[in-house]
Amino acid sequence: xxxxxxxxxxxxxxxxxxxxxxxxxxxxxxxxxxxxxxxxxxxxxxxxxxxxxxxxxxxxxxxxxxxxxxxxxxxxxxxxxxxxxxxxxxxxxxxxxxxxxxxxxxxxxxxxxxxxxxxxxxxxxxxxxxxxxxxxxxxxxxxxxxxxxxxxxxxxxxxxxxxxxxxxxxxxxxxxxxxxxxxxxxxxxxxxxxxxxxxxxxxxxxxxxxxxxxxxxxxxxxxxxxxxxxxxxxxxxxxxxxxxxxxxxxxxxxxxxxxxxxxxxxxxxxxxxxxxxxxxxxxxxxxxxxxxxxxxxxxxxxxxxxxxxxxxxxxxxxxxxxxxxxxxxxxxxxxxxxxxxxxxxxxxxxxxxxxxxxxxxxxxxxxxxxxxxxxxxxxxxxxxxxxxxxxxxxxxxxxxxxxxxxxxxxxxxxxxxxxxxxxxxxxxxxxxxxxxxxxxxxxxxxxxxxxxxxxxxxxxxxxxxxxxxxxxxxxxxxxxxxxxxxxxxxxxxxxxxxxxxxxxxxxxxxxxxxxxxxxxxxxxxxxxxxxxxxxxxxxxxxxxxxxxxxxxxxxxxxxxxxxxxxxxxxxxxxxxxxxxxxxxxxxxxxxxxxxxxxxxxxxxxxxxxxxxxxxxxxxxxxxxxxxxxxxxxxxxxxxxxxxxxxxxxxxxxxxxxxxxxxxxxxxxxxxxxxxxxxxxxxxxxxxxxxxxxxxxxxxxxxxxxxxxxxxxxxxxxxxxxxxxxxxxxxxxxxxxxxxxxxxxxxxxxxxxxxxxxxxxxxxxxxxxxxxxxxxxxxxxxxxxxxxxxxxxxxxxxxxxxxxxxxxx
Amino acid sequence: xxxxxxxxxxxxxxxxxxxxxxxxxxxxxxxxxxxxxxxxxxxxxxxxxxxxxxxxxxxxxxxxxxxxxxxxxxxxxxxxxxxxxxxxxxxxxxxxxxxxxxxxxxxxxxx
Numbered sequence: 001x002x003x004x005x006x007x008x009x010x011x012x013x014x015x016x017x018x019x020x021x022x023x024x025x026x027x028x029x030x031x032x033x034x035x036x037x038x039x040x041x042x043x044x045x046x047x048x049x050x051x052x053x054x055x056x057x058x059x060x061x062x063x064x065x066x067x068x069x070x071x072x073x074x075x076x077x078x079x080x081x082x083x084x085x086x087x088x089x090x091x092x093x094x095x096x097x098x099x100x101x102x103x104x105x106x107x108x109x110x111x112x113x114x115x116x117x118x119x120x121x122x123x124x125x126x127x128x129x130x131x132x133x134x135x136x137x138x139x140x141x142x143x144x145x146x147x148x149x150x151x152x153x154x155x156x157x158x159x160x161x162x163x164x165x166x167x168x169x170x171x172x173x174x175x176x177x178x179x180x181x182x183x184x185x186x187x188x189x190x191x192x193x194x195x196x197x198x199x200x201x202x203x204x205x206x207x208x209x210x211x212x213x214x215x216x217x218x219x220x221x222x223x224x225x226x227x228x229x230x231x232x233x234x235x236x237x238x239x240x241x242x243x244x245x246x247x248x249x250x251x252x253x254x255x256x257x258x259x260x261x262x263x264x265x266x267x268x269x270x271x272x273x274x275x276x277x278x279x280x281x282x283x284x285x286x287x288x289x290x291x292x293x294x295x296x297x298x299x300x301x302x303x304x305x306x307x308x309x310x311x312x313x314x315x316x317x318x319x320x321x322x323x324x325x326x327x328x329x330x331x332x333x334x335x336x337x338x339x340x341x342x343x344x345x346x347x348x349x350x351x352x353x354x355x356x357x358x359x360x361x362x363x364x365x366x367x368x369x370x371x372x373x374x375x376x377x378x379x380x381x382x383x384x385x386x387x388x389x390x391x392x393x394x395x396x397x398x399x400x401x402x403x404x405x406x407x408x409x410x411x412x413x414x415x416x417x418x419x420x421x422x423x424x425x426x427x428x429x430x431x432x433x434x435x436x437x438x439x440x441x442x443x444x445x446x447x448x449x450x451x452x453x454x455x456x457x458x459x460x461x462x463x464x465x466x467x468x469x470x471x472x473x474x475x476x477x478x479x480x481x482x483x484x485x486x487x488x489x490x491x492x493x494x495x496x497x498x499x500x501x502x503x504x505x506x507x508x509x510x511x512x513x514x515x516x517x518x519x520x521x522x523x524x525x526x527x528x529x530x531x532x533x534x535x536x537x538x539x540x541x542x543x544x545x546x547x548x549x550x551x552x553x554x555x556x557x558x559x560x561x562x563x564x565x566x567x568x569x570x571x572x573x574x575x576x577x578x579x580x581x582x583x584x585x586x587x588x589x590x591x592x593x594x595x596x597x598x599x600x601x602x603x604x605x606x607x608x609x610x611x612x613x614x615x616x617x618x619x620x621x622x623x624x625x626x627x628x629x630x631x632x633x634x635x636x637x638x639x640x641x642x643x644x645x646x647x648x649x650x651x652x653x654x655x656x657x658x659x660x661x662x663x664x665x666x667x668x669x670x671x672x673x674x675x676x677x678x679x680x681x682x683x684x685x686x687x688x689x690x691x692x693x694x695x696x697x698x699x700x701x702x703x704x705x706x707x708x709x710x711x712x713x714x715x716x717x718x719x720x721x722x723x724x725x726x727x728x729x730x731x732x733x734x735x736x737x738x739x740x741x742x743x744x745x746x747x748x749x750x751x752x753x754x755x756x757x758x759x760x761x762x763x764x765x766x767x768x769x770x771x772x773x774x775x776x777x778x779x780x781x782x783x784x785x786x787x788x789x790x791x792x793x794x795x796x797x798x799x800x801x802x803x804x805x806x807x808x
Numbered sequence: 809x810x811x812x813x814x815x816x817x818x819x820x821x822x823x824x825x826x827x828x829x830x831x832x833x834x835x836x837x838x839x840x841x842x843x844x845x846x847x848x849x850x851x852x853x854x855x856x857x858x859x860x861x862x863x864x865x866x867x868x869x870x871x872x873x874x875x876x877x878x879x880x881x882x883x884x885x886x887x888x889x890x891x892x893x894x895x896x897x898x899x900x901x902x903x904x905x906x907x908x909x910x911x912x913x914x915x916x917x918x919x
Contacts, residue, residue, distance in 0.1 A: 025855070025891075069875055071856075515824065515842055518864040518871030518878070541824035545862040545873035553873060557859045799816040799827035799838065802913070 002029045005300070006090050006097055008080045008244065009033070009105035013273035013289040015040030015061055017103070020297035022070050028300075030072045031097050033090070036128055037077030039067060039707055044286060046132045050139075050160030055750060056129060057708050064707040071555060083248040085266055101268055101300060104245055104256060108238035108274035108284070113148060117210030123232045126157045131233075138231035141165030146219045146229040148207055150177040152314065154235035155194070159321075161233075162199055169200040169227045171219065173236075176203060181314045181325040185341075186364040189348050193321055202227075240275040240282060253277045260306040262296045272296050278307060285312045287419045313374045313419055324370035327360035327377040328352065335359070338391045349391055356382040358390075369393035371408075371458060375415040408461040417462065418455045423448040425462060432466040438477040439463070480519040482511050487523065487740040494527055500535045502528065502542060518544075523741035526628065529664050530736045533777040546626035550785045551608055559608060560601040562625035563615045564661065567635045567653035567673075568596025577618030581611050595632030595670060597623055609793035612786035621661075621784040628742070629664045630732075633657040633671040636680035638692075647692035649675035652721055656690075659725055660732060662782035663774070666739040666748070669732065684712045687745040688731065690724055697724045701731060701757070702749040710746055713754050716761060727761055730770035734760055737773075810898060812907035818844065821906070826861040826870075831913055836897060837861035838906060839881055841868055846906055847881035848899040854892035 005021075005028040007014050014032070021028060032039075045059040067074050075092060082091040089096040110125030112118050124134045138145060139161040147158040150172030162168045170177075176187030177194075191201045206222040210232055218228045240255035251257040251265035255277030262270045262278075273289050274282070283289055288309050298305035313326035329352045340349040345365060351373065352360035357380045361373040372394045376383065389396040394410035411417075413426030423446050431445045442448055442459060449459045464471045478484050485493070490509065499505045502524050506516060516524070525542035546552050551559035563578065578598055582590055588602035603611060612622070624631060635653030639645030653673040660669075672683030673690040683689030685705035689712045691698045696719040700712035715731065718724055734757060739748035749757060760766050789796070821827045821840040828851060829836045835851040837860050845868065851861050858874030869887065871878045878887040884894040898909035 513867060515866040517866050517869075518876065521864055521866060541822060541865065544864070549862070553859075553862065555856070555874070557857075798830045798835070799820050801830040802813075802910075803830050803832050 002027050003300075004029045004031075004098060004100045005103070006031045006099035006101075007033065007103045007105060008090065009107055009273070009275075010036070010039045010062075010074075010076065011105055011107050011273055012040060012043060012061070012286060013107075013293045014103060014105035016290050016293035017105075017272060017297045017300075018062075018070065018072070020294055021300060024297065024301055026297075026301050030070070031075060031090075031099075032067070032072050033075045033078055033080045033092060035077070035079040036130075038129070038709065039063070039074060039076060041129070043128070046126075046129070047156040047160055049129075050132050050135055050157065051163035052136075052160075053163075057704075057710070057747060057750065060707060062707070067707075080244060083244060083269075085248055085269070088268060099268070101270065103270045103272055103296065104264070104275060105272040106241040106244060106275045109241045110234060111237040111239050112234055113207055113236055115207050115209050117212060117216065118234075120210055120212045120216045121214070122212070122216035122230065123210060123234065126153055126233055126235050127238075135161055135231065135233060136164065139164035139166040143167065143230045144228050145169070145231045145233065146171060146227050147233045147235055148219070149235035149237070150174070150201065150203065151180065151235065151237070152178060154233070155190075157233050157235055158199055159194070159197070161231075162197065166231075167198075167200075169202060169219075169229075170194075171205040171207060171221065171227070172201070172203045173206055174203065177201065178323075181362075182323070182364075183329055183350060183362055185339075185350070186323070186325075186348050186362050189346060189364045190321065190323060193346065200227075238274065238284065240277065242275055245271070245275070253280070255282050260295075260308075261299045262292055262307060263299070270296055270299070278309070281309060283309070285314070287312050287422060290421055310378070313370065322363075322365055322367045324363040324367035325361065326370070326374045327358070329360035329362050338387075340391045351391055353383070353387075356384050358383055371415060371417065371455075372411060375411065378416070379414075408458060409465055417458050418446075418448040421447040428459060428462045429466050432463060435481075437463070437467060437471075440477040479523065480517055482506075482513040482516050482520050483509060484512075485509055490524070491527055491531075491738075491740075494531055500528065500532050502539060522547075526664060526666065526741050529781070530777070533780045547628070549605070549608065550612075550622055550626060550789060551603070552626045554601065556602075558602045558604055560599050560625070561603050561608070561611055561615075562593065562597050562599045562623035563620040564623040564657075565597050565620075566657050567633055567650055569635075569650060569654065570598075574618060574620060577615065577620065581614050584614070585611050593625070593632075594634075595625075596634050597625065597632060599625065606793075606797040609790045609796050613790040613793075616784070616787050616790060622786045624661065627664065628667050629669065630657070630660040630662070631668050631670045633660075633673060634681045634683075634686070635673045636675050638675040642675055644678060645675035645692070646694045647675055647697070647721075649673045649681065649690075649692050652690065652692070652697075652724060653681070655721065655725060656728055659729060659778075662784075663732065663736070663778060664781060665732065665736055666741050667744045669735075669745065671728075685709065686712065688712075688728060690728075695719070697721070699724060699727055699731075702746040702754065704744065704746045708746070713749075715754070715758055726767065726771050729774045730761055730767045731757065733770040733774035733777075736777075737770075810912065811910040812898075812900065813910050815906045815908045818846070818901055818904050818906055821846070824865040826863075826865065828861050829908065833913070835859075835861070836908070836913070838899065838908070839865055839870060841865060841881075844901070846899050846901050848897040848908055849879070849881060849884060850895040850897075852894070853877055853879075854886070854894060855890070860894065 010032050040062040042059040042061050048054040078092045080090055080092050089098045110127050124131045143166045145161050145166045145168045147154045147170045150170050158168045158170045176184045177190050208222045209220045211218040211220055216232050218226050220226050242252045242256055245252050245256045256264055256271040256275050257277050258264055258271050264271050272292050292307055295305040295307040336353045338351045347365035350362045358376045411425050415425045417425050427446050428448050431442055436442045436445045449456045479487050505524055521542040522544055525539050528536040540548050551561055585607050587600045591599045593599050633653040633656050635650045638649035669687045671688045672681040672686040674681040674683045675692045683691055685703040689700045698717045699715045701715045703712035704710040824842050826837045826839045837849050837851040839847045851859055853872040855877050858872040860870055862873045863870040868881050869878050877890045879894055884896040886892040897912045900907050
């Protein structure tokens with residue numbers, strides 16, 4: 001029997017552990033609880049999200065497809081309330097889940113300074129996406145924000161809000177910023193740098209109270225200073241989140257006490273991440289947490305592993321601020337400093353030497369040699385023979401001086417490049433010589449630079465050194481290993497060269513494999529369908545199983561069948577036909593879907609043509625629940641029944657679905673039509689949403705409600721139903737012609753920009769041409785695939801049955 | 809010893825596709841490549857039991873539809889970083905008919 005593994009907390013540490021377990025082929029039934037309503041994303045990258053340099057979508061580590069592919073039972077937004085150790089059951093509000101092994105990965109909670117006013121609305125911490133979004137919302141130009149805490153997290157929050165235009169004040173209790181990572185001199189340079197960017201820094205400031213009546217209005221310091229504030233961010237520190245462990249009477253110090261195998265005081269319970277205390281030590285940086293994840297994965301797989309914390313280096317993720325610190329830099333007897341200052345350039349470097357070894361380094365303004373120094377610290381290399389030039393870095397240790405790559409070239413193969421994932425230079429070089437010639441490929445193969453990303457430059461330098469002239473920085477990676485062309489290039493060349501079949505594309509564009517692979521073939525098939533609707537014939541053998549079989553394959557090889565219900569409206573006759581089919585084909589589960597459809601799960605492949613035939617006979621067609629194509633149009637009841645309805649949203653939804661069904665798109669497309677702004681059809685988290693109002697129809701696009709949750713953005717408002725239909729078809733065609741295969745609308749819009757889309761749709765001539773091309777494609781592809789395949793049931797059964805033969 | 813049985817016409821299997829043969833020991837997938845080579849493999853991915861017959865056929869390889877493991881059909885070995893092997897069976901094409909070796913099927917139960 002499979003081991004039942006329950007995990008509380010879908011953070012970066014538990015996410016890494018799951019990756020390692022699945023990579024090793026571990027056979028577990030995994031249930032993953034998370035209090036946050038989403039899965040694992042890269043929390044280190046919240047700072048760029050806050051400053052607007054990245055979107056949430058770009059920092060997702062595991063999307064819904066990943067969890068589905070691994071068969072993880074995701075309980076997101078479902079906090080665990082109790083652990084029953086005696087019976088080995090974990091309880092949430094929804095009920096109990098039994099476990100053979102339990103991993104507590106509840107992370108940490110922000111430390112809230114116990115001052116009056118700490119609970120006022122407008123006081124936030126900086127831990128998760130909700131906090132980040134609250135800060136983004138409060139960072140309008142001219143808004144006033146106060147950050148309490150001038151450590152790593154507080155400064156990243158402050159810089160992010162300042163980048164969005166807020167007036168930010170940082171209040172720090174100690175004499176200089178980032179006192180745990182920086183010495184006073186570097187802290188001073190950092191303060192000057194941040195002040196020149198418009199931040200106000202108040203060191204040696206103790207918060208006395210947060211003032212305000214209904215919400216936060218100002219912050220009062222002990223010295224009497226008052227800073228007005230629309231938002232206060234508490235970033236003074238974190239403490240392990242141990243409430244569940246406490247309630248379960250596990251041994252808890254500051255964190256949940258664990259041994260070298262991450263085992264808590266109950267042999268069936270493990271703890272992982274920021275909630276852990278190991279040898280009286282707590283952990284906050286990602287590198288040791290990933291190391292814990294590896295040790296725990298190996299332990300769960302029955303292998304020998306032990307957690308040994310190693311030193312870590314720190315970098316501040318504020319654009320334009322170059323700062324590095326590693327090791328121990330406190331002043332102490334027997335320690336000597338080598339210091340380099342260049343006030344004009346704002347460069348400061350300090351090396352701390354004890355005996356014959358480098359034990360610490362602090363650098364500001366020029367951190368290019370950080371990795372080289374960090375390596376010397378970790379290996380304890382004697383430095384006496386290079387002491388006179390040591391601070392100038394590897395370029396002055398006998399190598400040529402001016403080459404910017406010299407520092408990386410001088411690194412030994414064991415030198416660590418990616419601190420988050422513990423990847424050394426040698427591993428990256430091996431990956432490159434084995435064929436990983438893009439940054440993405442290296443991230444996939446080695447995970448280097450795939451977490452916080454601060455080592456991206458180093459990885460690119462290793463690539464430049466290894467590949468020589470063959471290296472181009474930030475190259476858009478090729479479509480797959482079969483070609484050197486990117487998706488965008490292939491789409492362009494298909495059109496300009498008039499390539500109209502998969503073999504023609506592979507021949508003319510120099511494919512390196514025969515017959516491509518499972519990644520490029522479906523993409524090429526889609527591009528050809530979209531670009532040459534009349535000339536190209538769909539290649540069924542280049543489709544993924546679900547589209548080839550017009551049903552969704554389940555983990556046991558059975559399929560699910562979803563008949564179309566236009567706009568989510570059905571009839572008693574259709575329901576009777578569905579009930580009859582469920583009985584006739586012994587369907588184990590009938591489920592109502594989120595898109596207002598009925599799903600029959602567990603149908604055998606050879607029964608598919610017959611069940612389709614039965615549905616066709618009852619007047620129903622394929623619901624395309626399996627398609628990278630138009631899935632569903634969800635509607636509310638509209639003005640015919642609803643006392644608030646302003647338009648016939650149901651009728652409009654049905655018209656939209658009858659217009660769009662059967663079309664193939666780069667990824668699935670879901671619509672919603674709501675009859676009034678109360679939005680009962682949840683139109684504002686769909687790929688395309690329509691909200692009816694008295695004066696007309698608001699069309700918005702690029703929503704998401706899967707692993708990513710994103711509100712749609714307004715595209716255009718129109719006055720009539722006919723215009724809704726024309727705009728929607730034109731927009732879908734724009735997406736069909738331009739997006740990369742498998743990119744949902746929100747990802748594509750993020751890449752091309754909503755303004756560009758609106759320009760295309762607003763121009764009457766362009767809109768009409770898009771609409772006409774869409775209708776031309778529909779003249780070919782708007783057919784019921786069920787009817788076509790139901791006519792040839794033999795092809796769905798085994799071609800021969802030797803069991804009968806054996807019995808003869 | 810081998811004992812080839814007539815299973816089906818070559819054209820019953822789509823190019824770059826597969827058909828199933830039911831046997832007493834489970835299903836065998838008959839694959840046909842773009843250049844009309846035919847391979848017979850156990851229809852069960854060693855990873856999570858995915859039906860290989862539903863995978864995309866490219867060159868002389870097939871990609872499992874569930875989690876994307878790729879198998880070289882000539883050897884049954886998983887490609888790339890994945891480690892595993894699918895059993896292969898002797899098969900040949902004679903005058904447009906596909907013949908499967910019953911003896912190699914029988915050895916499977918012993919394996």
